[in-house]
Amino acid sequence: xxxxxxxxxxxxxxxxxxxxxxxxxxxxxxxxxxxxxxxxxxxxxxxxxxxxxxxxxxxxxxxxxxxxxxxxxxxxxxxxxxxxxxxxxxxxxxxxxxxxxxxxxxxxxxxxxxxxxxxxxxxxxxxxxxxxxxxxxxxxxxxxxxxxxxxxxxxxxxxxxxxxxxxxxxxxxxxxxxxxxxxxxxxxxxxxxxxxxxxxxxxxxxxxxxxxxxxxxxxxxxxxxxxxxxxxxxxxxxxxxxxxxxxxxxxxxxxxxxxxxxxxxxxxxxxxxxxxxxxxxxxxxxxxxxxxxxxxxxxxxxxxxxxxxxxxxxxxxxxxxxxxxxxxxxxxxxxxxxxxxxxxxxxxxxxxxxxxxxxxxxxxxxxxxxxxxxxxxxxxxxxxxxxxxxxxxxxxxxxxxxxxxxxxxxxxxxxxxxxxxxxxxxxxxxxxxxxxxxxxxxxxxxxxxxxxxxxxxxxxxxxxxxxxxxxxxxxxxxxxxxxxxxxxxxxxxxxxxxxxxxxxxxxxxxxxxxxxxxxxxxxxxxxxxxxxxxxxxxxxxxxxxxxxxxxxxxxxxxxxxxxxxxxxxxxxxxxxxxxxxxxxxxxxxxxxxxxxxxxxxxxxxxxxxxxxxx
Amino acid sequence: xxxxxxxxxxxxxxxxxxxxxxxxxxxxxxxxxxxxxxxxxxxxxxxxxxxxxxxxxxxxxxxxxxxxxxxxxxxxxxxxxxxxxxxxxxxxxxxxxxxxxxxxxxxxxxxxxxxxxxxxxxxxxxxxxxxxxxxxxxxxxxxxxxxxxxxxxxxxxxxxxxxxxxxxxxxxxxxxxxxxxxxxxxxxxxxxxxxxxxxxxxxxxxxxxxxxxxxxxxxxxxxxxxxxxxxxxxxxxxxxxxxxxxxxxxxxxxxxxxxxxxxxxxxxxxxxxxxxxxxxxxxxxxxxxxxxxxxxxx
Numbered sequence: 001x002x003x004x005x006x007x008x009x010x011x012x013x014x015x016x017x018x019x020x021x022x023x024x025x026x027x028x029x030x031x032x033x034x035x036x037x038x039x040x041x042x043x044x045x046x047x048x049x050x051x052x053x054x055x056x057x058x059x060x061x062x063x064x065x066x067x068x069x070x071x072x073x074x075x076x077x078x079x080x081x082x083x084x085x086x087x088x089x090x091x092x093x094x095x096x097x098x099x100x101x102x103x104x105x106x107x108x109x110x111x112x113x114x115x116x117x118x119x120x121x122x123x124x125x126x127x128x129x130x131x132x133x134x135x136x137x138x139x140x141x142x143x144x145x146x147x148x149x150x151x152x153x154x155x156x157x158x159x160x161x162x163x164x165x166x167x168x169x170x171x172x173x174x175x176x177x178x179x180x181x182x183x184x185x186x187x188x189x190x191x192x193x194x195x196x197x198x199x200x201x202x203x204x205x206x207x208x209x210x211x212x213x214x215x216x217x218x219x220x221x222x223x224x225x226x227x228x229x230x231x232x233x234x235x236x237x238x239x240x241x242x243x244x245x246x247x248x249x250x251x252x253x254x255x256x257x258x259x260x261x262x263x264x265x266x267x268x269x270x271x272x273x274x275x276x277x278x279x280x281x282x283x284x285x286x287x288x289x290x291x292x293x294x295x296x297x298x299x300x301x302x303x304x305x306x307x308x309x310x311x312x313x314x315x316x317x318x319x320x321x322x323x324x325x326x327x328x329x330x331x332x333x334x335x336x337x338x339x340x341x342x343x344x345x346x347x348x349x350x351x352x353x354x355x356x357x358x359x360x361x362x363x364x365x366x367x368x369x370x371x372x373x374x375x376x377x378x379x380x381x382x383x384x385x386x387x388x389x390x391x392x393x394x395x396x397x398x399x400x401x402x403x404x405x406x407x408x409x410x411x412x413x414x415x416x417x418x419x420x421x422x423x424x425x426x427x428x429x430x431x432x433x434x435x436x437x438x439x440x441x442x443x444x445x446x447x448x449x450x451x452x453x454x455x456x457x458x459x460x461x462x463x464x465x466x467x468x469x470x471x472x473x474x475x476x477x478x479x480x481x482x483x484x485x486x487x488x489x490x491x492x493x494x495x496x497x498x499x500x501x502x503x504x505x506x507x508x509x510x511x512x513x514x515x516x517x518x519x520x521x522x523x524x525x526x527x528x529x530x531x532x533x534x535x536x537x538x539x540x541x542x543x544x545x546x547x548x549x550x551x552x553x554x555x556x557x558x559x560x561x562x563x564x565x566x567x568x569x570x571x572x573x574x575x576x577x578x579x580x581x582x583x584x585x586x587x588x589x590x591x592x593x594x595x596x597x598x599x600x601x602x603x604x605x606x607x608x609x610x611x612x613x614x
Numbered sequence: 615x616x617x618x619x620x621x622x623x624x625x626x627x628x629x630x631x632x633x634x635x636x637x638x639x640x641x642x643x644x645x646x647x648x649x650x651x652x653x654x655x656x657x658x659x660x661x662x663x664x665x666x667x668x669x670x671x672x673x674x675x676x677x678x679x680x681x682x683x684x685x686x687x688x689x690x691x692x693x694x695x696x697x698x699x700x701x702x703x704x705x706x707x708x709x710x711x712x713x714x715x716x717x718x719x720x721x722x723x724x725x726x727x728x729x730x731x732x733x734x735x736x737x738x739x740x741x742x743x744x745x746x747x748x749x750x751x752x753x754x755x756x757x758x759x760x761x762x763x764x765x766x767x768x769x770x771x772x773x774x775x776x777x778x779x780x781x782x783x784x785x786x787x788x789x790x791x792x793x794x795x796x797x798x799x800x801x802x803x804x805x806x807x808x809x810x811x812x813x814x815x816x817x818x819x820x821x822x823x824x825x826x827x828x829x830x831x832x833x834x835x836x837x838x839x840x841x842x843x844x845x846x847x848x849x850x851x852x853x854x855x856x857x858x859x860x861x862x863x864x865x866x867x868x869x870x871x872x873x874x875x876x877x878x879x880x881x882x883x884x885x886x887x888x889x890x891x892x893x894x895x896x897x898x899x900x901x902x903x904x905x906x907x908x909x910x911x912x
Binding site for chain 2: 336341345363364365368470473474476477480481484495497498499501502504505506507575576578579581582583585586590591592593594595596598600601602603606
């Protein structure tokens with residue numbers, strides 16, 4: 001496995017893809033409603049931006065823990081890289097320059113990160129499997145409706161998928177250029193600063209680094225010795241940390257004694273120094289082994305440092321607040337989730353959930369090449385292990401295994417029956433990026449075979465015509481499906497599911513996150529009496545404010561928290577929330593809705609009006 | 615590529631399978647003209663509730679997860695409003711649940727992709743008494759172990775008891791395992807006390823039926839501190855226990871129990887609910903006096 005730099009043409013295409021994705025997201029975002037989380041992040045971002053103002057005007061005051069907590073305590077369940085970017089973008093483009101509406105300004109950095117996915121997919125796919133594969137992977141990713149929908153949001157799921165891909169890309173490039181190893185560490189730090197998914201990256205990448213270092217040091221005893229020293233340093237630090245935990249009476253004691261000057265920080269410094277020392281030694285004897293290990297050392301050192309530095313909330317109390325953050329995600333709530341006719345409320349969740357949900361949501365014409373690409377990879381892996389069948393297949397390269405491993409990592413993590421299963425498909429987006437690459441490879445090979453066959457009959461047939469035709473055929477259903485369901489991304493179900501209607505019959509979650517309320521806001525604006533009280537079920541109070549702030553909801557309308565206090569109710573169809581609709585029947589004395597948002601007949605948002613207020 | 619072609623075909627054909635407003639209005643007009651008092655509409659597939667926008671408000675519309683199997687025993691006739699052409703609509707499976715003890719009346723009509731068929735409901739059980747209809751005339755009180763009573767006076771909408779604001783008796787819409795039910799809200803008051811509603815006029819020679827459950831999300835938890843909700847019906851004069859149902863924590867759905875009352879004078883019954891720990895024991899129930907199912911004629 002060797003990385004390779006992108007050619008000039010590839011860089012141009014990658015930039016074009018980034019621009020295309022960024023512009024498409026920007027042009028279409030105004031139709032997308034504000035999800036429950038997004039309005040929290042809007043508010044957090046605005047608060048964080050306020051702190052930067054304070055930092056500019058009175059830095060000494062801003063840097064006190066009291067000022068930091070005041071500004072950064074809100075939504076400290078997540079690191080702040082993206083929220084800070086949202087806030088600064090809002091401060092610049094909305095507050096200062098007034099170039100765009102509030103929500104667009106918040107979302108702009110998310111578009112920039114999401115647009116990295118097609119660009120990097122193209123670069124990585126082109127280098128590994130050829131440009132046809134890279135281009136297909138890039139286009140296919142953005143034509144999965146749920147992925148496009150999430151790319152529109154000022155949230156973290158697409159950004160962390162983009163950064164996951166960037167880390168892997170840097171890791172792979174580091175095999176031919178040491179500087180990319182440092183970049184890998186920086187990208188990992190940024191990924192950690194985006195969302196906790198990134199914590200799993202070292203576990204995926206380190207085995208590949210060691211594999212590469214081991215094979216590259218074969219026949220070079222000195223390099224092998226330095227490799228073992230490198231491993232020894234990391235293992236020793238891990239063992240010492242383990243002993244420290246035990247000697248301090250467990251995690252709590254470890255946390256309490258973790259001070260600036262403590263064995264804990266000393267061990268970290270030792271790791272950095274030991275890593276640097278062994279890499280210096282290695283550099284003199286083997287460049288390939290050094291290049292393989294630099295990303296590991298960079299991730300180990302730069303990751304935590306960037307994570308700490310990017311988050312002011314950690315500056316005065318790094319240990320306790322990081323521990324709280326990690327514990328929050330380790331014990332995350334389970335939200336009710338409707339799946340194949342059953343309301344899942346608590347673990348254990350079905351092992352097949354992630355696979356089934358992916359199959360039922362990714363456009364089938366894109367899902368099929370993902371499956372064939374992955375199955376071909378796995379089959380080659382298995383057949384290559386057996387002596388009798390080894391000759392039948394090309395041996396897998398480390399790069400191919402790297403893509404395969406990343407394609408399954410997030411899926412395997414979320415498939416664990418004890419892991420929360422809400423949130424549709426967004427929690428395994430990092431896998432989808434790599435499945436897209438495998439789909440690209442499958443399509444590219446298919447195109448190659450087709451061109452060969454067709455050229456037997458029509459020798460002058462240009463290959464690009466065949467590829468264009470195949471792309472058009474495979475991408476057209478996804479494009480139609482994307483256009484049909486937009487902007488209601490959490491209701492997107494594939495042809496295999498039978499669309500939204502088929503999924504409703506299968507008993508799948510109709511939608512979630514409340515953003516589909518945009519489908520009924522124009523009706524409410526037109527029909528609500530002045531000052532009417534609205535119960536927008538499931539819509540976060542912040543989202544209500546944001547709809548008004550962005551001109552999507554009349555400013556005179558007032559939010560209330562129950563159907564009993566409301567003149568108009570917009571009920572979001574969730575299987576677990578049926579009681580709210582029946583409370584509305586009770587309160588309004590009618591079971592007849594006034595209007596609603598129905599996608600392919602499936603109720604998404606149902607609107608009731610109190611009879612006397614019509 | 616075949617998959618892509620099929621996918622494209624799916625998208626091209628889908629719009630033709632979706633009903634227009636005009637189709638719904640035509641169905642609504644027919645129901646307005648032909649439906650009789652007591653009729654109901656059942657949706658197939660169960661989730662296709664857009665129909666509610668158009669159908670006459672006077673006509674009860676049933677469509678919830680599990681409604682295919684609902685006896686709809688209050689209704690002598692049922693109109694099935696179906697969309698058999700929708701993706702994954704399985705009409706055979708629907709009919710396998712729906713058809714037993716029912717008979718089609720005439721032939722189904724079609725308005726675009728909508729189908730409308732009338733059925734005689736052999737599972738209909740004529741009502742002779744429904745506690746929820748008579749709730750305003752009930753005598754409601756909290757009753758202690760020793761028989762002491764604290765009255766819950768009727769304020770025009772509900773019988774409100776002293777203590778926590780949710781302890782009252784009224785007819786309300788609630789969800790029990792996805793099913794909308796207009797039932798008697800009778801939450802357990804806690805401790806050894808029972809919440810009691812005394813109702814007169816239960817006739818003899820009928821099936822006395824108790825149906826009840828814990829509403830909304832409160833049924834699901836199985837926390838150790840939760841206690842079973844016990845609901846029952848006693849004969850007020852003799853004190854004899856006629857019906858009793860216990861709903862353990864974690865038990866979802868409507869629990870049912872029935873006893874045949876001997877012929878004789880109309881009697882007064884005490885409908886009651888209790889649970890040691892009132893937390894999440896939010897009971898909604900029905901007490902009905904019903905005749906046997908009418909069955910299918912011919």
